Amino acid sequence: MSRISPEIVKELALDLERQIEANISRNSVKALSISLEQTIEKAKQGKIKNTVVRLEGSAVFTHGTLRELCELENAYAKFKLYITLGV
Known part of the structure; x- marks a missing residue:
């Protein structure tokens, strides 16, 4: 695991949370929110200091209906890349 800021x-995490809240009326976004809730809370509290092996939620973009929500997908992708790879 690598150190991250x-x-x-x-x-x-705050950007991703804003995008989730803006689209929370969709069931698939609610499911994404639930799956990421603990990770987002830890991130907001500054408790994530190293990359993680896995982040939940990718399937809703590749197999679900969220691909059309570009800003949400972008926020998730940035969060995932940083938290898993440090980039």
């Missing part, structure tokens, strides 16, 4: 993780 808790401040950047927090910023990306």
